[in-house]
Amino acid sequence: MNTPSSASFPLLECRGLCFSRNEEAIFGPLDFRLEPGLALQVLGGNGAGKTTLLRVLAGLLSASQGEVWFEGQAVDQAHLARGCAFLGHLPGHKADLTALENLAFTAATHASSLRPEAALAEVGLAGFDDSLARRLSAGQNKRLALARLRLSAARLWLLDEPYANLDLDGIALVNRLIAAHVGGGGAVLLTTHGAYAAPPVPLQTLELRA
C-alpha cells in the first residue's frame, strides 16, 4: 500500500462532519481543511457547539456523520485521540501530583527533548516544581496545562478557550506558544468567543451558530 506523503495533504480535513445529541443537531455538516503552519479559530456564542467540535476532533466524542482526515488518511476516533494534543476547560493533569511530576509523566510519554523544568520555567512557573497541582490557582493550572502541551509531540493542537483564566502575560504566552508551534509546521484549532486578540499567525475562521 502506498502511504501518502503528509507534506501534500492538509493536517486535518473534515468532510460533512455532524454531531447530534438525542437527534438534535449540535453542529454540522462542517467541511473545512487546516494546513500545517496555520491556525483555525472557531467562533460562536455560548452553546454554539465549539467545545463539542473540539471534543469530537480530540477523539473524546464520536461524530454522528461525516469523515475526519488526518495527514491525508481517513481516521477513526481512536486515531484522533492519539494524534492530537487537547487543552480543554479542565486542566487535565493529576491534582495530587506536583507540577514537575505531572510534566515528567508527559515528557516521558512523548519522549520530549525539552526538560520538564525548562517547560515549567517557560510558562512562568519556575519555583513551583514541588507544588501540588491542586494547590495551584486557576491561571497557574492553565499555565501547567500549557507546559504539558509544550512537551507533547502532537502536530495538531486543539485549544478550547486557551486564554481563559490567564492574565495579560499569560495571554501573551499562549500567543507565543501558538506562534512557535505553527511556525514549526504544526497547526492549531482554537475556540474563542472573539473577545481576545487572535494569535499572531496566519489565521482562518470557522463560525458556528447555535
Ligand SMILES: Nc1ncnc2c1ncn2[C@@H]1O[C@H](COP(=O)(O)OP(=O)(O)OP(=O)(O)O)[C@@H](O)[C@H]1O
Ligand atoms: N454533556 C452534555 N449533555 C447534553 N448536552 C450538552 C452536553 N454538553 C454540551 N451540551 C449542549 O450542546 C450544545 C453545545 O455545547 P458546547 O459546550 O459545545 O458549546 P460552546 O460553543 O462550547 O459553548 P460555550 O461558549 O458556552 O463554552 C449546548 O446546547 C449544550 O447545552
